Amino acid sequence: MRKVSDEVLIVDNVHKYFGGIRAVDGVSLKVPRGSIVGLIGPNGSGKTTLFNTISGFYKPNKGRIMFDGRDITGLPPHRIYKLGLIRTFQNPRVWRSLTVFENVLGSAKDQRGENMLLAMIHATWASQEKKLAKEALHWIDFTGLAPVDTRFAPEISGGQMKLLEVARALMGSAKMLLLDEPAAGVNPVMARKLFGGIERLRSEMGLTFLIVEHRLEILFDYVDYVYVMHRGRIVAEGKPEEVAENPVVHDIYLGG
Amino acid sequence: MNIISFLVTYLSVAAVYALLAISMNIDYGWAGIPDFGKAAFIAAGGIAAAIVATRIVPPLMLHMHPANPSKLSFFTYYNGKILPAITAHPIDTWIVFIISILLGGIIAAGFAVIFSYPAIRLKEDYLAIALLMAAQIVWLFLRVYTPIMGGTMSMTLPSPSFKPIARALFHSTSPSAIDAAKALFLWGLVGVFLYYAEKQMNSPFGRMLRMVRDDEYAAAALGKNVARARLESLIVASFLAGVAGAVYVLIHFSSVNPDYFMPDLTFFVLTLVLVGGVGNNIGSIIGALLIALLYRASYIFGTSLGFSWGSYLYYMIIGLAILITIFVRPNGILPEKPVRTPAWDVYALVRGKQPWFLRRILMRGRGKVNTGEKSE
CATH class of the missing domain: 3.40.50.300 (P-loop containing nucleotide triphosphate hydrolases)
Structure with missing residues (x-):
């Protein structure tokens, strides 16, 4: 092969x-x-x-x-x-206690702050988090979700949830x-x-x-x-x- | 009973409950793990305290033989020799306390790994049953296996001495000054737990746990190792439960008995979180304060009624509290707050506005609030 x-x-x-x-x-x-x-x-x-x-x-x-x-x-x-290789779901699966912005942001790859111990040391992940936040906003603008980006995910329409799933996959550098x-x-x-x-x-x-x-x-x-x-x-x-x-x-x- | 001493005792009890509630809030509240085995993790603190007092401190610090609680001569030797030797020096009681909380946390974290292993990949119900069973096993094991804490015969523990603290703070060593010092110390400990929990939660790690709780399939599809995230939250929460357990036996009871860790303790702690607010650390503390007050008040009132069922009044009152919470504020007194990381600073900078909920946290879930910015 x-x-x-x-x-x-x-x-x-x-x-x-x-x-x-x-x-x-x-x-x-x-x-x-x-x-x-x-x-x-x-x-x-x-x-x-x-x-x-x-x-x-x-x-x-x-x-x-x-x-x-x-x-x-x-x-x-x-x-x-x-x-x-990233998939989406037939019935959109969003994280209901997070906002649209966080739904996208949290899908990023290799987040240092997701390590249980490093999460306690702010300095190890804060700069990466800021960089990812900018990237997340870019994908939110790309998918046209900007007007609803501070809403909690279950509050947006079905079509927007589909877009949100795509935005999350893009954030994960698919x-x-x-x-x-x-x-x-x-x-x-x-x-x-x-x-x-x-x-x-x-x-x-x-x-x-x-x-x-x-x-x-x-x-x-x-x-x-x-x-x-x-x-x-x-x-x-x-x-x-x-x-x-x-x-x-x-x-x-x-x-x- | 005078009101000051009632208040001081009440605050000490509430502080111990608050420690347990914060630990419950981490795995149940953030990660959505139905941790029905909390009693087992709290028991780890009791096991640690018993081991430290009988087998670690006597040979290492006092040059005495370790005591074996399963022997007939145990109580004469332990109560007659070891306890007076430890309590003779306040500093020794604090060494017992510090080793106990650390060891308790470590044993509890080990328990978390072992007990959750069979079911951590399965859905909630199976994990709940596995953990519930673990609590039952630990409780029954401690009852019949006497070498750890002497089975069901309560073993006195060297409670840390608050005399030096009382003397330094209040220039007095009267019982009420000591009680006040104890309450202050316990609330200091609650502060440490709260600081830790808030910091751990407002991070990408806390966000990941919410993802796993809200939708584990989406979390897995977007790169989160669900089993590992669950295990990590269980380890963190159990470590705190073990620490709280050592505090529970050493300061709250000054003794240890397997029946302190009966599986229904789990549901008592769960009540604190449910009433206070699932996912909110401050809410858990408020739940502890409220339920401790209801508990003490209804117990005192109930027993003063003179009926045989008076001492059970407490159960009815707590049940009522749960029902009222579910009907009036289903998310608890203080609902969950959004995760706060520096990402929101970037958001505010790029978009030129603060997200609406950072100013309206308490209004979440209470109908649509017109904040101007929420609508497009």
């Missing part, structure tokens, strides 16, 4: 079973560096399970996952985060983001704005995206490549326009 490959994420024949249920049944996919790849499929097809397996929340029963030339199979989530339904429950205008932002991040910072999304009409305008999952397997793949005309995909979505 080459140390640095063009594929930043390689999922190789991954299986995840829950008892007798084969939630992910031999999925292989590749995400090239700097691309936006979509992952679609009906409810219960195993997309979120695959995300949970890639991000370390589940250990796969079989198969390998490579990120940026490293084997990350079975690593715990916080180690995978440190490598630069190389690649796994977005689980970023446009679900968001109005079409805001959803388009969100995908526009994703495109900007890809072109300006070279970030890579793997996106699960049900709203194909929006997704297909932005992605380079699409994988279609059904019953734990990849049943179709290709460029969005090819997938849109694939009869297999029509069957799945129209009750096959």
